[in-house]
Amino acid sequence: MRMRTPVTLLALALIAALVVPAWLSGQVVAAEEPKRPVAVMFALDRPLDGSMAPVVLATSRGLFGAQGVAVTMTTAKGSPDAIARVASGEADMALADINELIRYRDGANSAPVKAVFVLFNRAPYAIIARKSRGINALADIDGKTLGVAEGDLSIRLWPAVVKHNHLKPETIKLSRVGAAVREPILSAGQVDAVSGFSYLSAINLRDRGVPAADLAVLRFADYGCDAYGHAVIVNPGFAAKQPAAVKGVLRALTSGLQLAIKDPQGAVAEVVSRMDDGSRELELERLHTVLADNVLTSDVRRDGIGGIAPARFERALGQIADDFKFQHKRPGPADIFDDSFLPPADSRLVN
The missing domain is CATH 3.40.190.10 (Periplasmic binding protein-like II)
Known part of the structure; x- marks a missing residue:
């Protein structure tokens, strides 16, 4: 067998030194290519007004984009319609009344839609x-x-x-x-x-x-009414396939709400700019009312934005039953609300 000369071995070593790092660097470059944002169809249950400032700010300030989601807004005809759109997959997420969601879930063949973030800690x-x-x-x-x-x-x-x-x-x-x-x-x-x-x-x-x-x-x-109000709901299939996107939307909404709390006037200016014939004075009063009555409750100041207190939720379910006759077993908090997508607790605290 012919032995390789030292010169031949040296040449092979030089080739390996040049080719292998170049191949590896190509892999690194490919891995570092930015991912496409996840498309999210988000339904509002009514036309835009000052109460929806957190959603508007999450859009206009690039908060959704920073979380790797591209959110498209659509408007439903009330909470029942918003829930139906999420259940069918026409919308991935929506803002809807959580009490209407509870009634929907009791229906025959209802999709296992859940709320993942409470915007209104007290129903309006x-x-x-x-x-x-x-x-x-x-x-x-x-x-x-x-x-x-x-x-x-x-x-x-x-x-x-x-x-x-x-x-x-x-x-x-x-x-x-x-x-x-x-x-x-x-x-x-x-x-x-x-x-x-x-x-x-x-x-x-x-x-x-x-x-x-x-x-x-x-x-x-x-x-004496313990009911929660509007909440973000999510299609179960979308939540299973895109959990990071759901979490990203909620992080952006949390940041948007924090911004609206700190600067209501600036928030309303951005809302009104997207409305037809919107009144800045009227929508500012609306946002102030929502923040004072429905968002910044004692529960939120203690526990933070977005979550529920299970004992209170149980009482609210009992109050719903005073008018609504459950056809199936009355649900528990975990049947309606999934807290696994919520942002970290410290980011949900209100200063």
Whole structure:
């Protein structure tokens, strides 16, 4: 056998020294190529307003992009529609009323959609009444006429509030009205009060010229209602395939909410710029109301943004049952809410 000369061995060594590092460096370059952001279809349950500032800020400030997600917004026709879109996969995630999700999950063949982040720690359900009609507190509603809009979610928890506060439901007349005329008929004095969301109906009435001093906003949360409000929900298939994307969306929304808390005026300016004929003054009042009444609760100041307290959630489920007859076993908190996607606790604390 012919032996390689020292010169031949040296040449081979030089070739290896040049070729192998070049091949390895090519692998490193390929590995460091930026990944494409994960596309996320996110449904809002109603047209844009000041309460949605965290979502807007997460978009406009590049917070979604920084988390590796490309979020496209779409608008549903209410929470039931938003939930249906997520269940079908038409939307990957959505903002919807968590109590409506609980009722949906009890239906036959419902998809196992879960909430993963609570935006409104307290539901905005309320009775909005005219003081000039003799209503200053909840007890004054006995013997009055209450306007209830078609599709209103607040009235679903009304039986629990009535029971808790020992009202006389047989004396309260419920007048069914169209959603478009709820505020106008109260403004015109055709009813004594209406049910609705405190940050929508009450502020819309003031915008219609009803003096704030004549409005009594009777929040269910102040009268024993433990319900949570709007939450981010996710399609189960999407959550299983793209858990990092779900976590990224929630991190961005948490940061967006923190920014809205610190600078409401700046947040509303960005919201109004995306609305048709939006009023900066009106939407700023709406955001201030939401933050004070529904977001920055004592629970949130203690535990942080986004989560639930299981014991309170159990009480809320019991209150839903005062009006809603569960066809299946009443769910527990873990059947409705999945906390595994939440950002770290320290990032959810409110300064």
